Amino acid sequence: MEFLLILVLFLVLMVMGAPIGTSLGVSAVATILYFDLGAEMLGVNFASGIASFPLLAIPFFVLAGVILERAGIAAHIANFFELLVGRATGGLSIVAVLTCMFWGAMSGSGPATTAAVGLILLTPMLKNGYDKAFAGATIANASDLSIIIPPSIAFIIYGNITSVSVSALFVAGIIPGILTGLATMLVAWYISYRRGYRGLVCRGCAADLLKALRQSFWAIMAPVVILGGIYTGIFTPTEAAVVAVFYSLFVAVVIYRSIGWRDLIEILVDSAVTSSVIMFIVAFAGIFTWAASVTGVIDAMADLIIRISPNAVVMIVLVNVLLFGLGMILDAISISYLLMPILIPVLSAFHVDPVFYGVIFISALAIGQATPPVGVNLFTAANLVGCDVDEIAKEAIPYVIMDFVVLIIISLIPALSLVLPEWAGLYTP
Numbered sequence: 001m002e003f004l005l006i007l008v009l010f011l012v013l014m015v016m017g018a019p020i021g022t023s024l025g026v027s028a029v030a031t032i033l034y035f036d037l038g039a040e041m042l043g044v045n046f047a048s049g050i051a052s053f054p055l056l057a058i059p060f061f062v063l064a065g066v067i068l069e070r071a072g073i074a075a076h077i078a079n080f081f082e083l084l085v086g087r088a089t090g091g092l093s094i095v096a097v098l099t100c101m102f103w104g105a106m107s108g109s110g111p112a113t114t115a116a117v118g119l120i121l122l123t124p125m126l127k128n129g130y131d132k133a134f135a136g137a138t139i140a141n142a143s144d145l146s147i148i149i150p151p152s153i154a155f156i157i158y159g160n161i162t163s164v165s166v167s168a169l170f171v172a173g174i175i176p177g178i179l180t181g182l183a184t185m186l187v188a189w190y191i192s193y194r195r196g197y198r199g200l201v202c203r204g205c206a207a208d209l210l211k212a213l214r215q216s217f218w219a220i221m222a223p224v225v226i227l228g229g230i231y232t233g234i235f236t237p238t239e240a241a242v243v244a245v246f247y248s249l250f251v252a253v254v255i256y257r258s259i260g261w262r263d264l265i266e267i268l269v270d271s272a273v274t275s276s277v278i279m280f281i282v283a284f285a286g287i288f289t290w291a292a293s294v295t296g297v298i299d300a301m302a303d304l305i306i307r308i309s310p311n312a313v314v315m316i317v318l319v320n321v322l323l324f325g326l327g328m329i330l331d332a333i334s335i336s337y338l339l340m341p342i343l344i345p346v347l348s349a350f351h352v353d354p355v356f357y358g359v360i361f362i363s364a365l366a367i368g369q370a371t372p373p374v375g376v377n378l379f380t381a382a383n384l385v386g387c388d389v390d391e392i393a394k395e396a397i398p399y400v401i402m403d404f405v406v407l408i409i410i411s412l413i414p415a416l417s418l419v420l421p422e423w424a425g426l427y428t429p
Contacts, residue, residue, distance in 0.1 A: 006031040006295055010288075020334040021277075025284030028291040037294050042287065049286025050279055053238055054160045058153055059275035060241030064248040065112055066271045068222070071252035071259050074103050074116045076216040082124075082200070083209045090192020091199035092125045093135070094185050097142040101181045104146030105223035106244075109153065110369040113143040114377045118384040126385075130197055136381035137370075137395035142184050143377045144366040144403070147332060149177035151226055151244070153278070154332050154362045156237065161340045164354045166237040167230045168427035172359050172417045174227075176410045180363065183402045191398065218251045231424050278333060285337030293341065301342040302349075312350040316357070316411050319343065320364045327368015331376070335365055353429050359417040363410055367403045370396050 009027035014020070033039055068074075081095045088094060096117060104113045118139050125135040147154040150170035159166035191197075226244050229235045235243060252259045259267070292298050309315055319339075326335050340361075347357055369377045372393045382389045410416055421427035 005034065006288075006291055006297060014329075020330060021281040021284045024281070024288040024334070024337075028284070028288040031291050031295065032287075035295075037291065041290065045287045045290045046283050049283045052160055054156055054166050055279075055282065057151075057156050057166070057238040057241035058278055059271065060238075060245050061151055061153060061156075062109075062275050062278075063268070063271040064241065064244035065106060065109060066267050066274070067245070067248040067252050067259070068106050068219070069112060069116050070263060070267055071248075071256055073106075073216075073219040073251065073256065073258075074099065075120050076212070076256075077102050077219050078117070078120050080209075080212040080216040080220075083212050086200040088189075088199045090189045090197045092121060092128055092130065093138045093188035093192050093197065096121050096125070096135075096139050097181060097185045097188055100139065100142035101145050101149060101177070102220060102223070104143065105149045105151070105227075106219075106248075110143045110146045110366070111376045111380045113146045114140055114380040115384065117143065118381055122385055128197070128200070130192075131195070131395070132385045132387055133391040133395045134191065134195075136378075136385040136387065136392045137399065138184075138188050140375070140377035140381040140392060141370045141396055141399035141403070142181070142188075144369050145177055145181055145184070147366050147369070148173050148180060148359075148363055149223075150174065151223075151237065151240065152362065154336065154365060155358065157282070157333055157336045158340065158358045158362060161336060162344060162354050162358070164358060165421075165427055168355050168421040169358050170227065170230055170237060171421045171424055171426055172355050173362070174420055175416050176359050176363060176406070179409070179416065180366075180403065180406050183406045184399060187398050187402045218255045222247060222251070231426075281331075281333050282337070285334065289337060289341045298341050299345075302345045305342070305346050306349050312352055313411075315346065315350055316352070316360060320360070320407060320411070323361070323364035324367060324371070327365055328371050328375070330368075332362070332365040332368070335368075336361075353414060353418065355421060355427055355429075356414045356417045360407070360411050363403075363407050367400060367407070371400060 006027050009030055010023050013023035013026060029042065031037070032042065078095060078099045081098045085091055085094050099117050099121065100113050103116055121139065122135055126132055150173050152173060155169040155173060156166055159169050225247055226240045229243060230237055230240050305315065308318065323335065347354060369375055372378060372389060378389050378392050378396065382392050418429060
């Protein structure tokens with residue numbers, strides 16, 4: 001009975017349109033109180049769910065991303081890539097993908113990347129004859145890379161749930177992230193070629209390119225500093241998040257002088273709101289996970305998955321399909337807390353490496369950010385470009401197909417995810 005109550009309550013609240021955090025919390029608390037499963041554990045689980053050292057990285061990375069966004073640093077990155085590859089066929093679409101890759105390595109958020117890059121590149125793309133739905137779809141899908149290329153909030157959540165090294169996960173995401181980015185650029189180029197979207201007439205001389213490189217140097221160095229420190233063991237991911245904040249402040253205030261100290265109040269408020277939304281889900285998801293474990297939901301679901309097929313590859317494929325479906329209606333953080341407690345014993349039963357699967361898991365969730373009806377990147381792009389989400393979703397289909405192809409490649413070749421963390425000495429399978 002407890003099994004049914006927690007699931008039915010959760011689904012009913014979701015159908016009624018309640019926020020995911022509220023749905024998780026209410027269904028879990030109601031089940032615990034009704035069946036007297038230990039009300040005294042509510043406070044303990046609420047506190048322990050967020051009192052985690054790795055989770056401290058989330059508000060700091062969010063703050064660093066907001067600082068860099070307000071500083072307008074994305075414009076410098078876009079200008080450099082525009083001069084570098086803008087003359088090629090579909091140059092601006094390739095510029096959009098490259099900018100999203102680098103900006104995603106600083107923000108760690110798909111919607112934030114979509115907004116920052118969209119505000120800069122959508123207007124030039126439309127002026128150069130690009131279809132507005134295609135332009136929006138390109139930026140929305142390229143922004144998926146934000147949760148694959150480190151530093152990624154999604155990897156921090158995954159590492160916290162599974163007790164896997166976040167440093168190893170960050171480094172493991174580099175090659176798959178670059179591979180996904182290259183595949184996205186290939187799709188953008190091919191569609192641009194078929195539709196006759198030409199490159200920019202003037203690319204600029206070597207002096208212009210060198211000037212743009214100097215202007216964007218400090219911005220491009222941000223992920224290098226963060227990942228370099230983690231890679232060399234100078235600091236942990238949480239400490240790297242703090243370093244990212246100070247580095248962002250230094251670049252924004254001293255180097256570019258694009259924000260003043262008075263702007264910090266608004267920046268801190270925006271960061272606090274974004275972080276509180278994430279931590280609200282994290283806190284109540286922890287209670288839900290505990291309640292689901294006590295009522296036997298997790299064990300029953302894990303046993304069901306194990307019984308479907310004795311083959312690890314089949315299991316991974318089936319879970320990827322499930323992730324794609326859930327990604328259409330839920331955000332990545334909620335899906336992580338709903339599914340990973342169930343999948344942890346499954347991965348153990350199939351002897352699947354948790355770091356390797358972490359990259360697969362997050363890559364599958366990334367696809368959901370650009371698929372309707374709840375693809376946050378699509379809605380952000382639609383608002384910026386001024387067209388229906390359905391139009392952008394239609395243009396996004398080739399990108400989604402290519403993302404699935406890359407996901408299959410990543411799933412079949414564990415070395416793509418594991419070679420760098422092993423080489424760096426951050427992880428031993």
